Amino acid sequence: MVRLMAEELVKALDPELKRLKRDYIADAKPTMDGWTDEVLAAIRGVSRRFSSSLFESQIQRVAASTVSRADADNAEDFRKSVNQAVGVDFQLITRTKGMQDYLEASTAENVNLIKSIPDEYFKNVETIVLGGMKDGLAPTAIAKQIQEQTGVSARRAKLIARDQVSQLNSDLTRQRQAAAGIEFYKAVDAGDQRVSGAPGGKYPNAKISCYGIARQDIGYGPGVYKVADGAPWGGKTGLHPGKHHVLCRCVGLAMIPGVNYFPKDG
Ligand SMILES: [Zn+2]
Known part of the structure; x- marks a missing residue:
């Protein structure tokens, strides 16, 4: 998602920056009109696509399938580890009623976390671009700062993903152990x-x-x-x-x- 956001942004922003370069570099006393409106419109045109209801339904699907895959893996790991300890292969209760609610809450939490990534990304990009243009930076220098921001967002997304899966795993194991009377x-x-x-x-x-x-x-x-x-x-x-x-x-x-x-x- 972060890669896609960055690609779409560069596609929309690059021609604008190059087109406006002469104006904003020559503009000794920059005001918040003229080029700023045009460049903000370009950024917001892209950011809207990553906050639309269509996009939200996509991340809802991604979050739901990730959570249910993590749950299936956890159920299998739990069954294996207990059966290995006991030395007998028996089926354990792998899903309780409370767990379904928990999985749904976890999916909703993850949808919010995923949504926070484009929100933060485009907010920071606006700051970078407006600040860079005010300072009269060349489009290549602004692009470089955006690239760094893309890296920050990508690392944050990875960290969230890893941490969420590991927290989910921890919670599910605990619920399965409790349900099995351990x-x-x-x-x-x-x-x-x-x-x-x-x-x-x-x-x-x-x-x-x-x-x-x-x-x-x-x-x-x-x-x-x-x-x-x-x-x-x-x-x-x-x-x-x-x-x-x-x-x-x-x-x-x-x-x-x-x-x-x-x-x-x-
Ligand atoms: Zn530890």
Whole structure:
């Protein structure tokens, strides 16, 4: 989407900037009329296409299919991991009534997040273009700043997408564990240099330590927490695996008493 926005914008803006270059560079005392109206009309003509109801119905479809694919993957992963622990292949409840509502809410939230990307992009582009023209910058210099903004938006879109899928996964696992009557989980970190708080890793001083959460014992065993409560760390509570912090990659393994979990008191 970001690539498409940038392509459409360049197509509309480039001829305008080149056509108006002589005027705005010669304009010693720029006013907010004349060339500004024309260039704003060009930007807004493109931005309208990315806020139309047609566009919104497209992102609604993208969000709904992404959420339902993430749900299907999560259901399959959950079934596999529990069955592997138990050693028996049995079907688990994979969808509860509350979950359908949750999936719909998650889709709506994602539609809003996706919509925020063109909104922000075109707002920043207007600032860049108007500012650049006031300063008498050459069209190539303005184009370069737009390109940088495109990169910023693309990275933000990627971050949102990754974070949303991982949060969704975390929430769905928790709901499936609760629905299956699983009371405890074990937090397991990603086991590499990028794990927050890992000594000798890239982020040894991270505020929330996934490394620490996966190892501390709050009374149920190292890294073991209640599905309903999540983990505490650094004064925070309710930290669930996959949501310890943005882009947390931890998972919560279902603890099944007598199978892979042997509580001290029975
Ligand atoms: Zn984590």
